[in-house]
Amino acid sequence: MPAIQRIDSSTRRLALFGSTGTRVIENRATAALPAHTLMRRAGMATARLALALAPHARTVWIAAGPGNNGGDGCEAAFRLQQQGKRSVVTLAGDPSRWPVDAKDAFERARAAGVAFEAEAPSLTPHDIAIDGLLGIGGSRAPTGRLADDVRGLNVLPCPVLAIDVPSGLNADTGQLFGADCVVATHTLSLLTLKPGLFTGAGRDHAGQVWSDALGVEVPAQHAPDAWLCGHPTGAPGRSARHHAAHKGTFGDVAVVGGADGMTGAAILAARAAHAAGAGRVFVGLLREARGASADLDPMRPELMFRTGWSDSAPAILAQTTVVCGCGGGDAVRAPLPRLVSLAGRLVLDADSLNAIAGDRGLRAALLSRRTRHLQTVLTPHPLEAARLLDGRTADVQADRIGAARELAERYGCVAVLKGSGTVIAAPDTVPVVNATGNAALASAGTGDVLAGLIGGRWAQAPLPADPHATFEVAAQAVAEHGAAAEPAMPGGLRAADLIEMLYARERAGR
16 A cells, blocks of 8 residues: 655655646556546545544545545545545535546545535534645636635634645645635645645645655656755765864855944854854954954854955965855945955855845856856845846745746856745756755844855865755755754744754764
8 A cells, every 4th residue: 555654854855746747747657557546546545644634533524626636535535434434525616527537536425425515514623624626736816615615624623634735825836826725734745746835835834744656656767846855964074074184174164244233144154154064264254343342252262253354365265165245234245256256165145145136247257157167155035036036026936946946047056045945956956945944943143054054064075166066065054954943943043042053963963
């Protein structure tokens, strides 16, 4: 019997397929199997999970829509009825117009004594409801009876299990089609895992995600739209340290940022790079007025403050991993051209991204790094990404995977598009959607920590920088950053505390 797999942040690497790829896989499997096989397997999987989630349920409400998702729901109702549960199906469409497989499931359910009623039954907290309204067939906001059923599902006292995708959610992008979208307690993704469940609004609407491939193996040549990656598996620079090594073995990081009033951002990035294991970390603050606090971090006196570090000799810049922009303000514009031109490895965050977005010369210089075999990582949040793409934040959020891909291709770099389900992309590479982390990271300074963490990990990888290794370092650092915030707790996580959590995980070898 096909196994149902729980999907969470501990997952290592799983393929994600959008609606188009899923339909190709589905059509191939359907052609190779006896009639109705896939839908019957889907209904069986849904019923099995529903029973496991609500073993004491007496009544199950199945909200069935006008297509194969509704057919999956009817097949699940048939199976649940066989298990002695009272299955009640409400129809948001005419079964006589359903696809062949869905019609078959409807007839099987009706013959088994499943109740088809106009209104949803009264449910208790021990019962369960199944969202079989739209699935990946949804392409616009639910209206009419569909919208009514969505709203009805969202006010129930019991768990809600969505089949494939919560109705009203875009399976490809994780964005809502409109105001009405099911907020599921659980989602069972059938045949393939859908990208939209793990990025954008998908994580808030899908609840706990489960997967069942329905016994279908995807051909190796069928490339996924993205990979879902969770807890780190060992990035470059994380191998055991040799006794004969010294601090120079583990690379230098320089953080350039921290303009007046924003010194903390640069210090957070530097502390994170230090916690990540970089051999030496320099801090080049962009302050107009210097005092004792500009020369020493009393909490981490190991950090070395250097006025005008960005004016260092070209050979030094070429050998250093530079993290630029954290709290840089407008002052970052002055050193940026030199850093873009000469830094061997460059992580660009925050104000450096805004400066590049508004300067054609800097854009061209950034793109030229790829032709000179110099590696770059961009770490924008959605607004910064929109500026770099000459668009709107809404456009970026409407297709986060697509936006990350475009950033990577346009600027010839690794792009880390931050947010719910951070996306890591690189030219000619299948993107990664990060599975770790939670809303506690929506706190000031955690982005600076991520930039420093990437720099600290990257500095330990061998030179010259390899494009694929750069991508892997960035993806692993994002996963570490999220994993340090787990398990989720109420409220936000202070950035300085996050660094200590990262360091503790490092010392524990996790």
